[in-house]
Amino acid sequence: xxxxxxxxxxxxxxxxxxxxxxxxxxxxxxxxxxxxxxxxxxxxxxxxxxxxxxxxxxxxxxxxxxxxxxxxxxxxxxxxxxxxxxxxxxxxxxxxxxxxxxxxxxxxxxxxxxxxxxxxxxxxxxxxxxxxxxxxxxxxxxxxxxxxxxxxxxxxxxxxxxxxxxxxxxxxxxxxxxxxxxxxxxxxxxxxxxxxxxxxxxxxxxxxxxxxxxxxxxxxxxxxxxxxxxxxxxxx
Amino acid sequence: xxxxxxxxxxxxxxxxxxxxxxxxxxxxxxxxxxxxxxxxxxxxxxxxxxxxxxxxxxxxxxxxxxxxxxxxxxxxxxxxxxxxxxxxxxxxxxxxxxxxxxxxxxxxxxxxxxxxxxxxxxxxxxxxxxxxxxxxxxxxxxxxxxxxxxxxxxxxxxxxxxxxxxxxxxxxxxxxxxxxxxxxxxxxxxxxxxxxxxxxxxxxxxxxxxxxxxxxxxxxxxxxxxxxxxxxxxxxxxxxxxxxxxxxxxxxxxxxxxxxxxx
Ligand SMILES: Nc1ncnc2c1ncn2[C@@H]1O[C@H](COP(=O)(O)OP(=O)(O)OP(=O)(O)O)[C@@H](O)[C@H]1O
Ligand SMILES: [Mg+2]
Numbered sequence: 001x002x003x004x005x006x007x008x009x010x011x012x013x014x015x016x017x018x019x020x021x022x023x024x025x026x027x028x029x030x031x032x033x034x035x036x037x038x039x040x041x042x043x044x045x046x047x048x049x050x051x052x053x054x055x056x057x058x059x060x061x062x063x064x065x066x067x068x069x070x071x072x073x074x075x076x077x078x079x080x081x082x083x084x085x086x087x088x089x090x091x092x093x094x095x096x097x098x099x100x101x102x103x104x105x106x107x108x109x110x111x112x113x114x115x116x117x118x119x120x121x122x123x124x125x126x127x128x129x130x131x132x133x134x135x136x137x138x139x140x141x142x143x144x145x146x147x148x149x150x151x152x153x154x155x156x157x158x159x160x161x162x163x164x165x166x167x168x169x170x171x172x173x174x175x176x177x178x179x180x181x182x183x184x185x186x187x188x189x190x191x192x193x194x195x196x197x198x199x200x201x202x203x204x205x206x207x208x209x210x211x212x213x214x215x216x217x218x219x220x221x222x223x224x225x226x227x228x229x230x231x232x233x234x235x236x
Numbered sequence: 237x238x239x240x241x242x243x244x245x246x247x248x249x250x251x252x253x254x255x256x257x258x259x260x261x262x263x264x265x266x267x268x269x270x271x272x273x274x275x276x277x278x279x280x281x282x283x284x285x286x287x288x289x290x291x292x293x294x295x296x297x298x299x300x301x302x303x304x305x306x307x308x309x310x311x312x313x314x315x316x317x318x319x320x321x322x323x324x325x326x327x328x329x330x331x332x333x334x335x336x337x338x339x340x341x342x343x344x345x346x347x348x349x350x351x352x353x354x355x356x357x358x359x360x361x362x363x364x365x366x367x368x369x370x371x372x373x374x375x376x377x378x379x380x381x382x383x384x385x386x387x388x389x390x391x392x393x394x395x396x397x398x399x400x401x402x403x404x405x406x407x408x409x410x411x412x413x414x415x416x417x418x419x420x421x422x423x424x425x426x427x428x429x430x431x432x433x434x435x436x437x438x439x440x441x442x443x444x445x446x447x448x449x450x451x452x453x454x455x456x457x458x459x460x461x462x463x464x465x466x467x468x469x470x471x472x473x474x475x476x477x478x479x480x481x482x483x484x485x486x487x488x489x490x491x492x493x494x495x496x497x498x499x
Contacts (some may be wrong), residue, residue: 126329129297130394131319132346140342144333223333223374 011193019193020200026182031201033177038165038209041097042157045104049153052105053112053146058138063113074106078164082171096168103164107156115149116142148224151217158209162202179205244276244430245310245397252295252305254288255455265291266302267455273398275310276428280441282487283451284495289434290326292456293400296432297323309398322347322429324391326402328383330375336386337362337371343390357393365389365419381407388416392423398430405440417444425469438487442480443470450487452494459490 011019020027052070056063078099085095119141127137169180179198186194254266265288273279283289294300296307298318307315314320330339337358344354362368365385375383388404404420405413421444424431435441441448441464448462462483466474474480 122325122327122329123331125294125299126323126325128299128318129294129321129323129325130343130347131298136346140331140334140346144331147333221333223376225376 009192011196015193016196016200019191020197023194023197027179027197027201030177030179030182030198031205034162034165034169034179034201035205037093037096037168037178038100038161038205041100041165042104042161042209044097045101045157045161046108046154048101049105049108049157050112050150053109053116054143056109056113057116057142070106070109073102078103078167079171082168086172091172096165096172099168100161100164103160104157108150108153111149111153111156112146115146118149119145147221148217151213151221154213154217155210158213159206162206162209166202243397244274244428246275246308247273247296247398247430247432248306248308248311249292249296250306250308252292252302252307254291254295254300254302264455266295267457268305269451269456269458270305271449271458271461273430273432275430277447278424278431278433278445280433280435280445280448281451282435282438282441282448282491283456284453284491285436287451287454288456289451290402293323293402293432293434296398296400297321319347320396320398322391322394322396322399324387324399324401324404326406326434328375328380328387330383330386332375335372335374336367336378339375339386340390340393344393344395347394347396349393349395354393361389361393362386365416381409381412384408385412385416388420392420396429398432400432402434403436404433406436413440420444421470438484439475441487442466442483443474448487450490450494459494462486 056066081102082095082099085098089095089098123141123145124137127141132140165178166180166183169178170184172181179201183195183198186198249269249271252266252269253264255262255264257263269288269292271279271281281289281292291300295302295315298307298314298316298320301316305315306313307317309317309320330336331342334342337355340358340362341351341354344357345351349357359368359371362371367382367385370378370382375386378386384404384407388401391399391401391404405416408416417440433441433444445464448464450459450462451457452459464483465479466477
């Protein structure tokens with residue numbers, strides 16, 4: 001039969017569902033582990049990203065000197081960096097977190113850095129006229145103005161954080177938790193239904209992270225007329 | 237307001253020259269502008285659009301430096317010094333992420349008003365200009381005229397001895413405008429700060445000021461300095477007096493002359 005699809009190439013959705021149900025207890029602990037790892041990684045990455053951007057913005061010579069390094073930090077592939085980090089930091093959570101921070105901080109830092117420089121010239125001039133200090137200019141103008149940019153960077157980071165966590169878990173041979181670990185296990189066991197089950201988990205978690213960022217943005221940025229949720233209504 | 241200590245300072249501009257580079261050419265915007273606002277005086281600046289009035293304010297505020305000339309405050313050279321004046325920009329320049337009351341409060345605090353007092357003043361004055369109900373709103377929900385009044389209030393309450401207002405009432409209807417003028421005069425008469433006031437309305441300048449400088453189109457020079465002789469406090473019906481009409485005609489003639497001179 002020309003259209004016959006073997007179970008080991010593409011399992012039926014029903015098989016995937018059944019497998020996920022059977023494995024649900026195990027899956028749940030792995031999902032929790034991955035979720036926690038991604039969340040901490042995203043939070044740390046964001047914090048590092050903000051700190052780096054602010055530093056580069058406040059000390060302009062740093063910006064010219066260190067910007068190439070920022071780009072460089074993204075050029076080393078995770079699969080090369082992961083094993084190195086494990087050699088340096090052992091099999092604990094540290095190397096995984098470093099990996100996630102490296103992935104997450106970049107879009108955040110880059111977008112804030114743009115935002116910090118974009119502050120409305122009229123407002124900048126006004127602060128100058130009334131003699132506001134550098135700190136006030138940062139606090140009242142540049143930082144708040146960069147928040148919308150921060151969130152667009154954060155959306156990118158949130159999109160990548162779960163799959164990066166999977167890679168980190170896949171590489172972190174010693175640790176035996178997380179969907180990445182589960183995936184690796186099932187993959188080498190040729191259990192395709194379980195492999196697809198973990199993909200489902202990854203996709204769902206990724207979406208969850210993305211919407212968490214969207215929600216946080218709504219909660220933080222209240223001073224704008226609310227933009228129509230473009231990704232929802234674009235099709236209608 | 238309390239500020240009995242906040243008496244006005246003298247503001248002198250001496251031979252201010254400023255040009256901007258536009259593409260390859262340099263355009264002269266201010267061509268040797270000299271003017272004085274004596275301590276406690278109310279002086280208006282009238283000039284055609286694009287003559288360089290807002291530019292002049294940026295020199296006074298110190299965010300830009302003149303090519304030539306000096307800015308003196310109380311006789312001392314303050315060219316390029318920031319933070320000496322209270323300022324209302326032509327565009328309201330409210331901070332979109334601060335609620336209305338916080339916009340006022342933060343500006344006052346950063347210019348030296350104690351926190352508690354800034355809060356009280358903001359609340360009290362918003363009430364007084366009938367904007368108390370929007371104190372907790374973000375600026376984007378306000379109309380242009382409302383934003384302008386808030387920006388005006390922010391400048392008015394700032395403790396500085398020189399106040400520079402750039403077309404503060406341009407976006408207001410006649411009645412609100414008259415109210416604002418009345419408040420401005422009341423406050424000014426109470427604490428006599430020095431005021432430099434840009435307007436396109438000749439009546440407004442005549443009702444409010446002690447003196448008026450009329451500027452030529454760019455490159456701007458002072459065409460004439462006029463003294464407004466009406467007694468203080470100004471009567472509400474000054475504009476009906478023949479002298480008023482005469483002065484208005486005079487200013488209009490000057491502006492027309494300057495205009496035809498460039499065409
Ligand atoms: N940063 C700048 N670069 C180049 N040209 C400028 C700059 N700022 C102002 N100008 C020019 O200087 C001239 C005077 O501008 P300014 O804003 O001071 O006019 P104005 O008298 O305040 O006009 P209006 O009454 O319309 O507010 C204009 O021709 C403007 O194009
Ligand atoms: Mg102007």
